[in-house]
Amino acid sequence: MRTLKLQKLSGSLGARVIDLSLLNLTEACFNQIASALWENLVLVFKNQKLPIEAHLHLGKKFGELHTHPASKGVEGHPEILWLMNSGKSKNITEVWHTDVSCDEKPPSISILQSIQIPEFGGDTQFANQYKAFETLSPAMQKMITPLKAVHSSFGLESIHPVVRTHPETGRKALYVNNGFTKRFDGMTVEESQPLLDYLVIHASTPDMTMRHNWSTGDIVMWDNRCVMHYAVHDYGDAPREMHRVTVAGERPR
Numbered sequence: 696m697r698t699l700k701l702q703k704l705s706g707s708l709g710a711r712v713i714d715l716s717l718l719n720l721t722e723a724c725f726n727q728i729a730s731a732l733w734e735n736l737v738l739v740f741k742n743q744k745l746p747i748e749a750h751l752h753l754g755k756k757f758g759e760l761h762t763h764p765a766s767k768g769v770e771g772h773p774e775i776l777w778l779m780n781s782g783k784s785k786n787i788t789e790v791w792h793t794d795v796s797c798d799e800k801p802p803s804i805s806i807l808q809s810i811q812i813p814e815f816g817g818d819t820q821f822a823n824q825y826k827a828f829e830t831l832s833p834a835m836q837k838m839i840t841p842l843k844a845v846h847s848s849f850g851l852e853s854i855h856p857v858v859r860t861h862p863e864t865g866r867k868a869l870y871v872n873n874g875f876t877k878r879f880d881g882m883t884v885e886e887s888q889p890l891l892d893y894l895v896i897h898a899s900t901p902d903m904t905m906r907h908n909w910s911t912g913d914i915v916m917w918d919n920r921c922v923m924h925y926a927v928h929d930y931g932d933a934p935r936e937m938h939r940v941t942v943a944g945e946r947p948r
């Protein structure tokens with residue numbers, strides 16, 4: 696059985712998996728990928744160009760797939776979220792967020808494949824939310840740990856802990872974001888906003904991040920339970936097209 700070859704992408708999170716095709720993975724190799732994901736939070740696989748069925752198959756290995764509540768899927772495949780940013784119109788992925796945290800059962804893993812990439816720009820940034828929690832002062836950690844927050848969008852509203860314990864690693868991660876978190880449970884928006892702003896700014900400082908510069912056919916997978924991300928729109932009106940397979944729940948055991 697071969698061992699995954701990994702190359703770290705920043706001091707905070709992210710690793711590139713070298714020389715591996717995601718087609719026809721053995722169970723042993725998939726288990727190594729899952730372990731590498733728990734350890735590195737984001738994994739990059741260059742030059743994959745996975746057919747739709749293989750992309751879906753990879754997602755299903757992590758658990759039941761999520762269908763986006765509002766955005767349209769790829770023709771005939773509602774579980775493949777189609778992200779097409781043509782023209783500089785703001786969309787929900789261009790803020791620090793974790794995927795669909797307004798869902799009662801928010802996604803665990805996202806697996807994004809680049810279909811069409813602008814000549815320049817269009818990177819995705821990722822931020823380590825274990826580190827975000829661990830670098831708060833003990834007093835702030837203590838204050839926010841019992842809090843819950845209201846996340847809403849797309850007509851959905853859910854309440855989640857502000858600090859989540861990761862089911863695979865047992866580590867604590869901060870879980871608020873600019874895309875969906877509206878207020879702390881039991882508080883008004885006005886009362887909540889200053890602390891929410893502080894937490895997201897803290898959680899996305901450059902020291903906590905890595906950045907992926909895409910080529911067509913790359914696959915990047917990340918763990919939404921401990922990672923925030925941001926799609927940078929710095930490519931003007933050029934088209935940028937991505938397919939995302941999103942895992943709804945936890946990994947079957």
Ligand code: SIN
Pocket residue numbers: 778788794805807818819924925926927937939
């Ligand atoms: C996403 O937010 O899931 C998409 C990120 C991207 O398009 O870079």
